[in-house]
Amino acid sequence: MMHREFLASPVGVITIEASELGVTRISLGKPPTDAPMPSDITGMGRQQLEAYFAGERTRFDLPLDLHGTTFQRKVWSCLCAIPFGEVRSYGDIAAMIDNPKAxxxxxxxNGRNPVAIVVPCHRVIGGDGTLTGFAAGIERKSWLLAHEGVAVKPVRRRRVFDAADLGQGNLFGD
Structure with missing residues (x-):
């Protein structure tokens, strides 16, 4: 049986899901569509997340029941080693798993991490120090890092075309 519990947080509604063995998923910002079915494990998750948002917890001590490839589990394990208030680049994580080209x-x-915040994928940034991808949105990633006292560079924005390009003929140079 899958258990679930919801938590209102500064980054939106958090859904905590757990099996009998441990937390299987923590998702951010998705409104609940199912009725809560709490368990001791989801209750522990809710309490620890509440303490995190209150500034009273910097580490999580929850049983996890994660399913992924061997490679994914290796990456997720490295994410758990990133201390509160610190960040690492994707390249740093690749080096940590002895596969610097990966x-x-x-x-x-990182994007397939099913347990946001507890397995802190939000602490991974681009090699140039900018915020990059986060399944729950860059704004939430930015908030979580600021909550942990991390100053990061603004989000990288790519120029596709400029408003001045409009009306200047074909944008593709034909």
């Missing part, structure tokens, strides 16, 4: 694969594994 930067993109690390990014993909």
């Amino acid at each position: 930067v993109r694969a690390v990014g993909a594994a």
